[in-house]
Amino acid sequence: MSQLHVIDHPMIQHKLTIMRKKETGSKDFRELLTEISLLMGYEVTRDIALEDMPIETPLCPMTGKVVSGRKLAIVPILRAGIGMVDGLLNLVPVARVGHIGLYRNEETHTPVVYYCKLPEDIQQRMVILTDPMLATGGSACDAIAMLKERGCKNIRLMCLVAAPDGVAKVQQEHPDVGIYVAAVDQCLNENAYIVPGLGDAGDRIFGTK
Numbered sequence: 001m002s003q004l005h006v007i008d009h010p011m012i013q014h015k016l017t018i019m020r021k022k023e024t025g026s027k028d029f030r031e032l033l034t035e036i037s038l039l040m041g042y043e044v045t046r047d048i049a050l051e052d053m054p055i056e057t058p059l060c061p062m063t064g065k066v067v068s069g070r071k072l073a074i075v076p077i078l079r080a081g082i083g084m085v086d087g088l089l090n091l092v093p094v095a096r097v098g099h100i101g102l103y104r105n106e107e108t109h110t111p112v113v114y115y116c117k118l119p120e121d122i123q124q125r126m127v128i129l130t131d132p133m134l135a136t137g138g139s140a141c142d143a144i145a146m147l148k149e150r151g152c153k154n155i156r157l158m159c160l161v162a163a164p165d166g167v168a169k170v171q172q173e174h175p176d177v178g179i180y181v182a183a184v185d186q187c188l189n190e191n192a193y194i195v196p197g198l199g200d201a202g203d204r205i206f207g208t209k
């Protein structure tokens, strides 16, 4: 079963609470999401591969360790996943970025694919798939399946808020994919929105409602 990592550092909890408040506007919402994404990125990349790098300090030569950033790809699920990209790029500036376009049909709540553009060598990279909301898990599972069809073997899913249903679906369909979230909320409502959640993440990031 895929491992669930709840990254509930006090600073992340604090920032997430401000994001959840209904009166928080798009500018603050976006900035907080970027900050949390960077903080979550520390845990998601905790075991990322390092390479030796011979360097000289002012005192003597030594072999340092550097992250092999070429081995990482960030793949947001459009639209809302885009809000987590800048924070991760601040952490690993040389990572490549792919995009998967999915939206939920508002009546059936099932995902519809409309776009996919990934780095050419995606199958050689560790992929961090980003989406702030893991509700039914349909969008994440379809996006993971698309990545696997293209040869990806090392995939991590990074979300802000999850519902228990979404976590269970990813664990069942993709037991090899690690799940990283800042919070697991109570349940889904009749419209498959996460409760208490934070509303529609895409609308709050882009100010579309």
Ligand code: PRP
Binding pocket: 077, 078, 079, 080, 081, 102, 103, 104, 105, 109, 111, 131, 132, 133, 134, 135, 136, 137, 138, 139, 140, 166, 192, 200, 201, 202, 203
């Ligand atoms: C939201 C969210 C996820 C999806 C989660 O996107 O960003 O992609 O719903 O729901 P699920 O786990 O039940 O699939 P939405 O479909 O609203 O599209 P948007 O990002 O374009 O607003």
Ligand code: URA
Binding pocket: 080, 133, 135, 192, 193, 194, 195, 197, 198, 199, 200, 201, 202
């Ligand atoms: N998508 C969102 O943006 N929010 C939810 O609570 C569920 C799906």
